[in-house]
Amino acid sequence: MALLEINHVKKTYKVRKFGHSYRLLAVNDVSFSVEKGKCVGLVGESGCGKSTLGRLITGLERPTEGEVCFTGTPIHPRDQHSKKLKFARDIQMVFQDSYDAVNPRFTASQIIEEPLKNLTQMSAIQRKEKVEQLLGQVGIPVGEKDKYALEFSGGQLQRVCIARALASGPQMLVLDEPLSSLDVSVQAQILNLLHDIKEELDLSYLLISHDLEAIYYLADAVVVMYGGQVMEQIDDIGFFNDMMHPYTRMLLSSTPAYQKKNKDDAQAEMIWMDLGVQKEGYQGCPYYGRCHLAVPECENNRPQMKEIRPGHHVACHQIK
Numbered sequence: 109m110a111l112l113e114i115n116h117v118k119k120t121y122k123v124r125k126f127g128h129s130y131r132l133l134a135v136n137d138v139s140f141s142v143e144k145g146k147c148v149g150l151v152g153e154s155g156c157g158k159s160t161l162g163r164l165i166t167g168l169e170r171p172t173e174g175e176v177c178f179t180g181t182p183i184h185p186r187d188q189h190s191k192k193l194k195f196a197r198d199i200q201m202v203f204q205d206s207y208d209a210v211n212p213r214f215t216a217s218q219i220i221e222e223p224l225k226n227l228t229q230m231s232a233i234q235r236k237e238k239v240e241q242l243l244g245q246v247g248i249p250v251g252e253k254d255k256y257a258l259e260f261s262g263g264q265l266q267r268v269c270i271a272r273a274l275a276s277g278p279q280m281l282v283l284d285e286p287l288s289s290l291d292v293s294v295q296a297q298i299l300n301l302l303h304d305i306k307e308e309l310d311l312s313y314l315l316i317s318h319d320l321e322a323i324y325y326l327a328d329a330v331v332v333m334y335g336g337q338v339m340e341q342i343d344d345i346g347f348f349n350d351m352m353h354p355y356t357r358m359l360l361s362s363t364p365a366y367q368k369k370n371k372d373d374a375q376a377e378m379i380w381m382d383l384g385v386q387k388e389g390y391q392g393c394p395y396y397g398r399c400h401l402a403v404p405e406c407e408n409n410r411p412q413m414k415e416i417r418p419g420h421h422v423a424c425h426q427i428k
């Protein structure tokens with residue numbers, strides 16, 4: 109059994125724009141799983157539903173349809189109004205913008221202590237010791253524990269946020285674009301830290317990112333989303349360069365390291381997404397409007413995921 113299983117999960121939002129209201133399918137029938145000790149990379153451009161999926165997995169929101177299971181048990185209580193989460197200690201989240209994710213009036217030690225107060229039975233002395241141990245684990249000198257959030261640099265504060273996520277002793281972290289608000293040199297340090305912590309604590313990760321190089325470095329498996337749906341999935345990072353959905357190819361061709369190796373590949377195109385493809389009722393392939401392989405069938409018929417070889421699934425009518 110996988111540690112985390114996402115089964116046919118849908119999330120719709122009611123949206124009001126220019127006096128019209130419609131239902132937007134932020135996540136549309138998404139299924140995949142995360143094995144114990146593994147990292148799944150979730151790739152896709154802005155607005156494709158990655159953070160929504162992260163919030164559904166951490167229980168911050170409830171799916172409209174489908175189920176998220178952790179160690180075989182649904183994480184959302186059956187009672188629609190219950191706010192009690194079964195796996196709050198086990199699944200924690202790290203957010204993109206650390207300055208947004210913390211109370212600016214809190215010190216590092218208060219930030220890290222909060223989940224210890226809320227989710228564990230530790231005494232004040234035990235909490236103090238744990239905070240110091242966590243600071244050491246993420247590379248912040250214990251002498252800086254009384255510094256306020258805004259006194260830290262972006263990279264340092266992201267380390268504090270990682271310590272907070274580790275405080276309750278989780279088995280899994282959902283990392284929602286943990287690098288994208290940081291300088292390039294700091295990104296590499298945080299990526300290394302995430303790698304080391306994962307090995308040390310045998311954690312599982314869902315790494316949400318549009319940085320394919322980070323995904324390649326850390327992930328064991330990759331899920332590519334577009335317009336709320338999964339377009340391609342590989343269970344083994346060894347297939348990374350063999351991914352073939354036209355959208356994935358476009359993403360790969362816009363990655364600098366990949367461009368150097370594959371000069372013949374298509375030139376990177378501007379990234380944009382027609383959000384109409386997420387309107388409830390749209391029946392076709394979400395990538396239809398941008399796809400150079402599109403045929404009329406693609407506009408009216410949503411392609412289903414099919415296995416093109418063991419551990420490699422693609423949703424595209426043109427890939428047999």
Ligand SMILES: Nc1ncnc2c1ncn2[C@@H]1O[C@H](COP(=O)(O)OP(=O)(O)O)[C@@H](O)[C@H]1O
Pocket residue numbers: 121122123132133134152153154155156157158159160161383386
């Ligand atoms: N609370 C909300 N209410 C209405 N629409 C939302 C809400 N949250 C997200 N959305 C919409 O759902 C889609 C997916 O958003 P999001 O999950 O944040 O994407 P990503 O993280 O991939 O950038 C977007 O079109 C976004 O505008």
Ligand SMILES: [Mg+2]
Pocket residue numbers: 155158159160
């Ligand atoms: Mg997001």
